[in-house]
Amino acid sequence: MPYASPEAKLANERRYSHRRRMRRQERRAWAGFYVVTRRDVRRLLHRYNGRCAYCGQRDDMLGLDHVFPLARGGQHRIGNLLPACPSCNARKGNSTLMEWAGHESWKIRISYDEPF
Numbered sequence: 001m002p003y004a005s006p007e008a009k010l011a012n013e014r015r016y017s018h019r020r021r022m023r024r025q026e027r028r029a030w031a032g033f034y035v036v037t038r039r040d041v042r043r044l045l046h047r048y049n050g051r052c053a054y055c056g057q058r059d060d061m062l063g064l065d066h067v068f069p070l071a072r073g074g075q076h077r078i079g080n081l082l083p084a085c086p087s088c089n090a091r092k093g094n095s096t097l098m099e100w101a102g103h104e105s106w107k108i109r110i111s112y113d114e115p116f
């Protein structure tokens with residue numbers, strides 16, 4: 001691309017490298033918020049075959065449960081998420097998996113590492 005002057009060329013290059021730098025900073029800033037990507041979620045649901053990780057029920061309304069609840073200081077990270085049907089999700093509420101299992105262990109088939 002022809003430039004009117006060497007200065008114009010320099011200014012143009014500077015503008016572009018600036019923009020590149022900005023974009024890199026933006027990415028870094030967002031990284032903290034988008035820890036769980038849509039791809040992560042899809043992979044998780046696929047791993048559990050579209051079934052609830054707690055009761056094994058196939059459910060179209062499958063949601064994501066925070067194994068260690070956000071309200072209790074859990075993190076929104078893929079490692080803290082399991083697919084759960086609305087019923088399990090509601091029953092588990094803000095209890096941790098261990099607390100819930102203590103109350104309703106007969107109803108739960110926890111499949112943490114070995115999906116159904």
Ligand SMILES: [Zn+2]
Nearest residue numbers: 052055085088
């Ligand atoms: Zn369930």
